[in-house]
Amino acid sequence: MNVRRKLLVAAAAATTLALGSGAALAQAYPSKPISIIVSFPPGGDTDALARVFAEKLSARVGQPVVVENKTGASGTIGNSFVAKANPDGYTLLFTPNTMATAPLVLKPGTGAVYDPVNDFTPIILAGTQSLxxxxxxxxxxxxxxxxxxxxxxxxxxxxxxxxxxxxxxxxxxxxxxxxxxxxxxxxxxxxxxxxxxxxxxxxxxxxxxxxxxxxxxxxxxxxxxxxADPKRSPLQPNVPTFAEGGVKDAEVGAWQGFVGPKGLPADIVRTLNGHFNDILKMPDVLDRMKTLALIPAGGAPDALAKVVVEHNTRYGKVIKETGIMAD
Known part of the structure; x- marks a missing residue:
């Protein structure tokens, strides 16, 4: 009886282990295609760079990564779509800093509503750009x-x-x-x-x-x-700054980054952040970013979170002071 009981206990333990392993495999990320939402049409920097990242990420994770353009209302349609998506890592947003400012200038009822600071999970700041x-x-x-x-x-x-x-x-x-x-x-x-x-x-x-x-x-x-920078751009060194041309107090920069819906699990954020940081070191990606006049950034998700808050706050103040409003 003791031998039989030990065998039953061992069998039960093995079954539990197998079930646990199966569950872990079922939950492995990613296990299906990933969608990268771009809130603007093809032809711009955001769409072009999103497709570079999609190709590289797909090769690394062994799953299709598809770019979808969901345009309209200054990008707020696509942004809102991601904000409301299931936070499972299969719907991401690649966005310029318009995400942090567009809701501040749209008239009520003319665009999708979301909170740039609280409705997304930052993943990585991909790069910065001059205007x-x-x-x-x-x-x-x-x-x-x-x-x-x-x-x-x-x-x-x-x-x-x-x-x-x-x-x-x-x-x-x-x-x-x-x-x-x-x-x-x-x-x-x-x-x-x-x-x-x-x-x-x-x-x-x-x-x-x-x-x-x-x-x-x-x-x-x-x-x-x-x-519109404090200093001339190394990419166009012969082009003067606005201040040099006699127009002061008009300095604005741009950035591109990946976010997911609010509540994106920390392990998925770490996985994606790691992949994107590695992709940002690839020579062909750096060459493409140079063509698009993007200076690579990378780093931890907190870097993007800080920039989103800073731009939302700074430009929110400018928008209020100047009365900027979409037509």
Whole structure:
């Protein structure tokens, strides 16, 4: 009887161990495809870089990683979709800092509602970018002084942005105030459509990151006349800062990062953060980021959390002071 009892206990223990192992395998992450939501259409920096990360992440985890574009309302449609998603690691958001500012400028009922600070789980700050003022070369404008004069005389009356509440929109309104002009914002659903209209001459000017416009600057169709940084960009060292051009107090930067829904488990955050940090060290990824004029960042999730709070607070104050509101 003692021998039989020991055998039964051993069998039960083995069964429990097997069931536990099976459960662990069933819960291994990821065990199915991952969706990366981009809240803007193809053609811009965010979409392009998201696809680079998707390809690399897929190869590392052995599961399909698909980029889905959910556009509209200055990115808040896609952002809200992720905020409300199941926090299981299978729905992620790759976003510029528009995520932290767009809800602050949209009129009630015109966009999806979410809290940039509390409705997401930060995963990683992928990179940072400078913002530039670029004009169609047919305007004949080659510097900020002439641009401001053209704005005051009515020769230039509007500027394009990738969307209301974007850092480019905020920069445009800060520039208006600092330069004493009243250019009207023309918001687009991302940089891609805005660049098309800028190159064709439908709009005269565009506040933008460098990536979407670099080829047109190189071929002379567009002219880069200023950077909204305290110092000149190493990527465009011949382009003066706004302050150098006589427009002070108009400095705005941009960033790109990964977040998940609120409540994303810590072990999944660690897994994704580790993969993305490794991807950010790959030479071909660094080359692609250089092409897009992105300076790699990386690090712990807290770095992104800090930036989201900082931008939401700083630009929230600017938005309130300047009365920025989406049309």
């Amino acid at each position: 530039f003022l670029v004009v169609n070369s047919s305007t004949g404008l080659t510097n900020l002084k002439d641009f401001v004069a053209a704005a005051k005389s009515g020769k230039v009356q509007a500027y394009a942005s990738p969307g209301s509440g974007s850092p480019m929109h905020i920069l445009g309104e800060m520039f208006n105030k600092a330069a004493g002009v009243k250019l009207q914002q023309i918001p687009y659903r991302g940089s891609g459509p805005a660049v098309i209209d800028l190159v064709s001459g439908q709009v005269p000017a565009f506040y933008t990151t460098l990536g979407p416009v670099q080829q047109y600057i190189s071929n002379g169709r567009l002219t880069n006349i200023g950077v």
